[in-house]
Amino acid sequence: xxxxxxxxxxxxxxxxxxxxxxxxxxxxxxxxxxxxxxxxxxxxxxxxxxxxxxxxxxxxxxxxxxxxxxxxxxxxxxxxxxxxxxxxxxxxxxxxxxxxxxxxxxxxxxxxxxxxxxxxxxxxxxxxxxxxxxxxxxxxxxxxxxxxxxxxxxxxxxxxxxxxxxxxxxxxxxxxxxxxxxxxxxxxxxxxxxxxxxxxxxxxxxxxxxxxxxxxxxxxxxxxxxxxxxxxxxxxxxxxxxxxxxx
Amino acid sequence: xxxxxxxxxxxxxxxxxxxxxxxxxxxxxxxxxxxxxxxxxxxxxxxxxxxxxxxxxxxxxxxxxxxxxxxxxxxxxxxxxxxxxxxxxxxxxxxxxxxxxxxxxxxxxxxxxxxxxxxxxxxxxxxxxxxxxxxxxxxxxxxxxxxxxxxxxxxxxxxxxxxxxxxxxxxxxxxxxxxxxxxxxxxxxxxxxxxxxxxxxxxxxxxxxxxxxxxxxxxxxxxxxxxxxxxxxxxxxxxxxxxxxxxxxxxxxxxxxxxxxxxxxxxxxxxxxxxxxxxxxxxxxxxxxxxxxxxxxxxxxxxxxxxxxxxxxxxxxxxxxxxxxxxxxxxxxxxxxxxxxxxxxx
Numbered sequence: 001x002x003x004x005x006x007x008x009x010x011x012x013x014x015x016x017x018x019x020x021x022x023x024x025x026x027x028x029x030x031x032x033x034x035x036x037x038x039x040x041x042x043x044x045x046x047x048x049x050x051x052x053x054x055x056x057x058x059x060x061x062x063x064x065x066x067x068x069x070x071x072x073x074x075x076x077x078x079x080x081x082x083x084x085x086x087x088x089x090x091x092x093x094x095x096x097x098x099x100x101x102x103x104x105x106x107x108x109x110x111x112x113x114x115x116x117x118x119x120x121x122x123x124x125x126x127x128x129x130x131x132x133x134x135x136x137x138x139x140x141x142x143x144x145x146x147x148x149x150x151x152x153x154x155x156x157x158x159x160x161x162x163x164x165x166x167x168x169x170x171x172x173x174x175x176x177x178x179x180x181x182x183x184x185x186x187x188x189x190x191x192x193x194x195x196x197x198x199x200x201x202x203x204x205x206x207x208x209x210x211x212x213x214x215x216x217x218x219x220x221x222x223x224x225x226x227x228x229x230x231x232x233x234x235x236x237x238x239x240x241x242x243x244x245x246x247x
Numbered sequence: 248x249x250x251x252x253x254x255x256x257x258x259x260x261x262x263x264x265x266x267x268x269x270x271x272x273x274x275x276x277x278x279x280x281x282x283x284x285x286x287x288x289x290x291x292x293x294x295x296x297x298x299x300x301x302x303x304x305x306x307x308x309x310x311x312x313x314x315x316x317x318x319x320x321x322x323x324x325x326x327x328x329x330x331x332x333x334x335x336x337x338x339x340x341x342x343x344x345x346x347x348x349x350x351x352x353x354x355x356x357x358x359x360x361x362x363x364x365x366x367x368x369x370x371x372x373x374x375x376x377x378x379x380x381x382x383x384x385x386x387x388x389x390x391x392x393x394x395x396x397x398x399x400x401x402x403x404x405x406x407x408x409x410x411x412x413x414x415x416x417x418x419x420x421x422x423x424x425x426x427x428x429x430x431x432x433x434x435x436x437x438x439x440x441x442x443x444x445x446x447x448x449x450x451x452x453x454x455x456x457x458x459x460x461x462x463x464x465x466x467x468x469x470x471x472x473x474x475x476x477x478x479x480x481x482x483x484x485x486x487x488x489x490x491x492x493x494x495x496x497x498x499x500x501x502x503x504x505x506x507x508x509x510x511x512x513x514x515x516x517x518x519x520x521x522x523x524x525x526x527x528x529x530x531x532x533x534x535x536x537x538x539x540x541x542x543x544x545x546x547x548x549x550x551x552x553x554x555x556x557x558x559x560x561x562x563x564x565x566x567x568x569x570x571x572x573x574x575x576x577x578x579x580x581x582x583x584x585x586x587x588x589x590x591x592x593x
Contacts, residue, residue: 048286055288099291107481117271142271151482159328159366162294169512170482207284213479213512214292217327223512229287 029124030072033247039240040065046233052094062088064236076122084114101154108150116143133187142178163214171209193242203233297325298368306376311413311450315351328365335360356380386413388448388458400467401439414448439466472526476515488545495527532561
């Protein structure tokens with residue numbers, strides 16, 4: 001039989017029809033319960049973070065990881081806490097193109113830890129009662145995040161640069177952040193589930209302090225405090241598991 | 248009067264909580280979106296090294312009558328790469344020596360040109376030699392001195408720089424019984440004290456001049472204080488308990504406080520950041536004496552984790568030279584104590 005779009009559509013409708021027919025939106029599904037979710041996935045840095053122009057931070061695509069505990073109060077509305085991590089590698093090629101050192105060493109990348117609160121809204125759809133629930137959710141979150149830059153050590157020939165050693169080290173940076181995520185959860189047996197969502201940290205400009213130590217050819221050490229200033233937004237996909245508590 | 252409770256439990260119990268959270272979000276959004284400094288990227292610390300720069304040339308006549316041997320001593324900054332010196336003596340001759348000696352057979356007004364160059368650039372200086380256009384010049388004896396490796400602790404080696412003009416024979420008396428007829432000798436003073444050094448310069452006509460200067464040789468310091476200790480570590484060691492133990496030969500001297508910091512370098516300042524001792528006592532400045540700094544991490548276990556150690560010898564301290572070459576001497580010891588700042592990089 002030839003596979004046509006019509007045939008495919010018909011097959012999907014027939015396959016899901018029984019489930020859809022039995023589906024029941026239950027806004028009180030979550031009442032008084034909560035869940036612990038552990039997710040991770042790819043992350044993309046925002047425009048300033050990833051930009052390779054003069055003021056860009058030259059971050060590569062990276063990873064995100066989150067642990068959330070959310071407690072649902074009523075009617076799908078809940079609050080919770082979030083512990084997260086974002087990591088972006090440094091685009092070393094561009095950085096080296098600009099700095100042109102003789103030898104170099106990069107350690108780590110852009111690392112951001114997050115601790116925040118969640119405010120979320122769920123729309124649970126019971127497909128098979130007590131067996132399989134489809135939960136659509138949207139979540140606002142905000143809190144504090146740390147942000148550190150990679151350790152960078154550059155060495156130059158004395159004819160190439162006045163400073164033969166340049167060392168960049170991050171200072172401690174604590175910033176505020178706000179973000180959101182939205183997606184779908186596949187819940188099984190009112191016990192556990194699979195999370196699939198889109199996550200974003202919104203655009204907000206921050207100052208990231210770091211220290212530079214430069215040694216010139218005469219061995220004179222210059223220590224300087226400097227900073228980056230950029231919008232630290234990012235987007236990402238969260239894939240993971242969740243475990244229902246209190247149901 | 249009976250108090251009103253809404254039927255909806257969410258509204259009754261959680262309304263204030265939800266309101267507070269919503270307010271918090273709004274404030275957070277406001278804070279995180281405030282306009283701050285302009286967008287700013289990395290600063291690259293790139294600066295072209297400076298080209299050679301001739302600071303001065305010191306010409307010295309080495310006789311009181313023609314023919315005049317003239318020694319040229321140049322002082323040039325920014326000596327990087329392959330340095331070339333080109334001298335034109337104004338009488339049709341030239342040299343590529345760094346500090347040449349040239350003999351002018353007759354008196355005259357000669358314009359001398361020096362060009363110092365390397366891969367980065369060049370600098371030029373043209374000058375004349377005072378007295379070279381005269382049939383005779385006076386003998387003028389003079390010298391300066393410097394302590395070898397900046398060390399004026401006894402026993403101290405002193406280098407004498409002869410700055411006489413018009414003379415070509417020299418007689419030195421160092422004040423401790425030592426003598427020399429070298430033009431610019433070196434002499435070792437074995438004991439501390441004040442010495443009167445005499446230089447007599449003489450030229451071929453028999454004319455002479457004498458110059459006298461006193462030299463002070465200090466007694467060796469007994470104690471070496473660690474004024475500050477700056478430690479650069481990889482970021483992997485941030486926020487972990489780091490401290491430094493100090494040993495003089497095999498004797499434990501003391502240690503720093505245990506610090507946990509999110510950023511480097513770690514800075515330990517005397518005396519508040521040190522426990523037990525901040526100085527090495529009874530320093531003899533002998534060849535086999537060692538000063539050891541052990542960097543440790545206190546990870547809560549029974550034994551701390553060893554990270555690295557830095558060794559200094561007495562020569563390092565006397566020469567003001569430390570591993571990784573970052574140092575500064577704060578106080579020249581006249582009261583038998585030495586104060587040093589250390590910069591370590593792991």
